[in-house]
Amino acid sequence: MSTDRTAPVDTRMTGILHDALRRDLDRTRTALTASIPPANSQRVALADHLMWMMEFLRLHHRTEDDTLWPLIRRLNPDAAPLLDRMDADHASISPGIDRLRAAAEAYRTDGSAHARDAVITALDGLEAPLLPHLRREEDETMPVVARTITVGQWEDWGHDIMKDRPKLELAREAPWVLDGLDDDRYRVVTGALPAVPRFLLLHALAGRYRRASATRWGGKVEVTPRRSRRHERRPA
Template identity: 30%
Template sequence: MTSSNTSDSTVHPYTREMAMIHQVFRRESRLLAELVQEVRPADTARARILAEHWRLYAVGLHAHHTGEDEMLWPVLLPHLGLDAEQALAMEAQHRELDEGIAEVQGLMNRWEAQALPEDRDELAEALRRHYRQLCAHLDEEEREIMPLVALHVTEKQWHAVGERGLAETPRNRLMIALGAILEDTSPEQRQEFLARLPLPARVLWKLLGQRQYRRETDRIRGRRATG
């Protein structure tokens, strides 16, 4: 999701948006490991809910990383010189994360079928490994790469990356994606982010989106749903 519609190349890109999106993946990968670990043996109904959530998460993470690989690094790399190694390292880490995601998907498929406790435990451990690997990658990207993006990428180029992500989000998931981004923001960050959205999106969020996101988190998290 992108939160700006300006194309003024003299304006610095809104890179704080990236940290907000990253926080979604940090939170959901952590919660997935915890929620899977809590599932009772043979509770296949609950296993199906979490398996569906994992698949949506994995598709979203892959789309996020593909957008960076195809649209962000190509415009950033020509400006970096010796610092290009840092951006290239991000691409390599994306490939490593894909391997871990494939491992989790295989274990998820096996666990979903019968919700056996031994499959659950192996899956939860793989999810915890994925969480640690992902956080290390996101931390490095925010620390090393986002300052370079702020220096060398125009607002128009940055906006195009966000538009790519928005285009790949199903329309019936847009408010859920917005809620996921806003969940862990401070009041100031929330106000700033919403102010950059078109007015119809802000109205839709207020009238329908907040309830839609609450229903989604209630379904996925149960007792853990946020208040």
């Protein structure tokens, strides 16, 4: 990312966060529709992860609605119709977040086919409005954001929304976001982290994330960043 605080902002982080959501919603569907349903430990891990993702998604939308969109409206009044559409999208997605979270919570303690099917139905209901919204935000709204605010304003906004977040929650998010990233997008994420937290998040917590992911998805699902896979396979 640019170190010039007056430069136009690089908004690729938004797409990276969206991709993490899309990736794990897809993994969830694959696990739930497999010929052999999840066993108890996997079912609980899946349900917990779904509930966490719904909280993440709700927070993601709230920070945009409460702070980012008002900033863009103030600096770029012509963006109002587009931001109105973003607000309407978020409102239409909100009930689906609640339904999927409730279905996941029920599935956590009920491994029946009925409870599993209820999660799949709720997943369908969420993705119908969510996936087009994510693409619209990336293709239409983020270019407007990039033309409207600077690197400095984006960094200040990011600092404001992160300063009160629990450190353990940030530690959970970082390896989840890095999962599967190529070199360019890996650098976007790690470049936004201060040096000490970056070292801890990239090294101390990676093993914990891999173990949790193996419980959720099975050991054959690769969850390390793609760049790390190349390094691990390099001959000695």
